[in-house]
Amino acid sequence: MLCEECGKHPAEVLMTTVVNGQAASRHLCRECVKKYKAGDLQGVLAAVLSAMAQKQQSPDITCPRCGLSYAAFQKSGMLGCAECYQAFRSQLAPLITRVQGRAQHAGRRPPLDPKEQERINKMEELRMLMEAAVAMENFEEAARLRDELRAMVPAREEKE
Amino acid sequence: MKDIVVSSRVRLARNYEDLPFRGRITGEQSEACVQRTLDALRELPEIYQLFLLRSADEVERKALMESHLISPDLMQHEEAGAALIRRDEKISIMMNEEDHLRIQAFAAGDDLGGAAENAFSIDDALQRHLSFAFDPQWGYLTACPTNTGTGMRASMMLHLPMLTLLKQMGKVNQLAAKLGLTIRGIYGEGSEAQGNLYQLSNQVTLGRTEKEIMDAVSAVAKQMGEMERVFRQKAEEKDLIILEDQIFRSFGLCCHARRMPLKEFMAHWSNLRLGAALEKLPLSLEECDALLISAQPGHLQKAAGRALEEKEMDEQRASLIRNALNGGTK
Numbered sequence: 001m002l003c004e005e006c007g008k009h010p011a012e013v014l015m016t017t018v019v020n021g022q023a024a025s026r027h028l029c030r031e032c033v034k035k036y037k038a039g040d041l042q043g044v045l046a047a048v049l050s051a052m053a054q055k056q057q058s059p060d061i062t063c064p065r066c067g068l069s070y071a072a073f074q075k076s077g078m079l080g081c082a083e084c085y086q087a088f089r090s091q092l093a094p095l096i097t098r099v100q101g102r103a104q105h106a107g108r109r110p111p112l113d114p115k116e117q118e119r120i121n122k123m124e125e126l127r128m129l130m131e132a133a134v135a136m137e138n139f140e141e142a143a144r145l146r147d148e149l150r151a152m153v154p155a156r157e158e159k160e
Numbered sequence: 161m162k163d164i165v166v167s168s169r170v171r172l173a174r175n176y177e178d179l180p181f182r183g184r185i186t187g188e189q190s191e192a193c194v195q196r197t198l199d200a201l202r203e204l205p206e207i208y209q210l211f212l213l214r215s216a217d218e219v220e221r222k223a224l225m226e227s228h229l230i231s232p233d234l235m236q237h238e239e240a241g242a243a244l245i246r247r248d249e250k251i252s253i254m255m256n257e258e259d260h261l262r263i264q265a266f267a268a269g270d271d272l273g274g275a276a277e278n279a280f281s282i283d284d285a286l287q288r289h290l291s292f293a294f295d296p297q298w299g300y301l302t303a304c305p306t307n308t309g310t311g312m313r314a315s316m317m318l319h320l321p322m323l324t325l326l327k328q329m330g331k332v333n334q335l336a337a338k339l340g341l342t343i344r345g346i347y348g349e350g351s352e353a354q355g356n357l358y359q360l361s362n363q364v365t366l367g368r369t370e371k372e373i374m375d376a377v378s379a380v381a382k383q384m385g386e387m388e389r390v391f392r393q394k395a396e397e398k399d400l401i402i403l404e405d406q407i408f409r410s411f412g413l414c415c416h417a418r419r420m421p422l423k424e425f426m427a428h429w430s431n432l433r434l435g436a437a438l439e440k441l442p443l444s445l446e447e448c449d450a451l452l453i454s455a456q457p458g459h460l461q462k463a464a465g466r467a468l469e470e471k472e473m474d475e476q477r478a479s480l481i482r483n484a485l486n487g488g489t490k
Contacts, residue, residue: 099306102366
């Protein structure tokens with residue numbers, strides 16, 4: 001039997017990993033066992049993925065942009081494109097939190113492009129106008145501004 | 161910390177928003193990845209050299225890998241793999257690696273901050289013209305979800321001969337793992353530590369800022385350095401003769417040997433560096449670290465201008481080391 005991790009060397013060890021209460025057993029070669037012992041995150045990810053695959057938790061989803069199926073991702077641990085993160089969002093969320101220990105990015109971000117900056121400024125302006133309208137009990141105007149604001153929120157942001 | 165920390169390295173993983181990741185990318189799209197990176201970086205004032213893996217020969221590639229300017233992973237992707245390397249070899253931008261871009265920056269000794277500054281400057285220069293895949297929750301998106309967030313790996317190369325000798329590396333490993341860090345052999349994943357050299361780096365990339373990641377790596381490196389120093393000091397106090405004998409035997413051998421296989425050299429090199437760190441040898445840490453790289457197979461062959469057989473290589477290595485240690489006299 002070949003190692004389930006690299007598929008190159010003969011498997012010599014049955015490695016059982018328990019990650020947050022979920023156990024997974026795999027046959028591994030010596031080299032790959034070393035990787036696990038070093039606490040390699042990719043190894044942890046592979047263990048969690050194979051535990052899920054064993055339990056047949058493979059939803060039948062495919063990324064609409066690159067065509068990668070979730071089952072294929074479970075096998076390789078590699079995503080096909082940036083859109084995969086959206087397509088598999090609800091499956092990836094617990095997985096990423098488990099492997100990384102945290103769920104929210106901190107740190108550097110891309111610079112805002114001028115259009116995006118303009119949109120944010122415009123929304124801020126509308127919000128102030130809306131508050132003013134509410135204060136002046138001009139509810140008709142406030143409702144109109146609220147709808148205008150809603151229309152400016154991109155779909156992705158709204159979900160969160 | 162120079163007595164313990166050989167070098168510092170920062171890597172940022174980045175992917176273009178509109179291109180598929182490596183598993184699904186076409187040849188044409190891989191070319192586009194290289195082209196747009198080059199176009200966006202055209203304004204950089206320093207001199208860079210472009211290496212296309214498919215046109216660089218085996219010796220050249222090996223030398224680049226020994227200097228960590230390209231990764232073993234990139235070596236395996238010669239059709240599309242490329243690297244843009246700054247002339248002083250302090251910055252290397254790998255293209256079509258596991259991610260579209262792996263921006264790497266290097267600094268001698270204990271200087272993660274300096275390396276990070278260089279890596280960020282490339283990241284900024286690219287983002288002035290191009291968009292990377294980014295998610296408000298998961299940060300910079302990467303081919304493998306274990307790298308999302310900052311996409312950063314901060315690592316330090318540590319020389320830990322006494323911790324190794326006294327079989328403390330298991331303990332050290334546990335200490336690192338507890339803090340979300342890992343220790344590996346010098347040439348990255350899956351390889352054994354040679355020359356008692358270890359690479360300490362972060363594992364977790366999401367939810368910590370770049371500074372938090374670097375601070376964690378620095379703090380653990382410092383702690384390991386202190387442990388190593390205590391053992392060195394103890395050895396000097398208790399078994400000075402044994403310690404000196406070990407250092408000077410290696411020095412003597414390196415000064416006179418006519419053939420030096422790599423594995424043997426790595427063991428002696430560790431003693432030389434320990435001797436240099438303890439100021440027992442007429443050799444600086446910088447000279448020692450330069451020798452480590454120049455005595456590797458790829459560098460020896462590059463210096464010879466051709467591929468060498470193992471025996472020839474061992475002779476060339478011995479000669480290089482003799483020259484370095486004896487200041488050119490035989």
